[in-house]
Amino acid sequence: MSKGIKGKNIWLIAIVTLLTGIAGVTTLRHYNNAKLLDELNTELENDIVLGDYNAPKNIILFFDYNCGYCKKFFKQVYPQLDKEYIKTGKAKLTLRLICSGNDEKALLGYQTAICINKYGNFGKLHKLLLHQSNIIYSTQFQDLVEGYISSNEFLGECILSSDQNDVIRNIYQFQELKSKGTPTFVIDDEIIVGLKDFSFFKKILN
DSSP: OOHHHHHHHHHHHHHHHHHHHHHHHHHHHHHHHHHHHHHHTSOOTTOEEESOTTOSEEEEEEEOTTOHHHHHIIIIIHHHHIIIIITTTSEEEEEEEOOOTTOHHHHHHHHHHHHHHHHSOHHHHHHHHHHOGGGGGSHHHHHHHHHHHHHOHHHHHHHHHSTTHHHHHHHHHHHHHTOOSSSEEEETTEEEESOOOHHHHHHHHO
């Protein structure tokens, strides 16, 4: 066998070995992701859901009110998504609030939002945080939270006794996804990172 042919064979074996290794890693990652995606798509008691709970498509959104691109999603993309898919019962949007784990005021603020969704008017607070997210760091917001606590026994208990467990759970799931930014969307087995236009979502949802 000539040196040229022998050299080509060695390279061929190396490439096949490499591709086999990549295929094995990909299969393993797919299995792990499948388990995680199954967990993500399991509805949780305190999920914030916009739309019909029984809608056939579930758009899971990990987002932070302090994220500029998340705000752009709700301003530029959500209205059309709401009109064509959410209000028509074709899809629902599941919001999973996240923030830095050491941002105590954001943790409290976002847990408050989750509790208000369960016992009060989430839409009003949602609009406030979209337009003025830094309010969670103000004494005005602390007064607002105290007002919520005193006005509704169940809401107060939810805010005070949760230890921000719902937000911490969301952060854990987001970290498991190994996503590099917000907003991050999960639709079926698709993980989408970053702001996308309406046509992108339309293609996936159809």
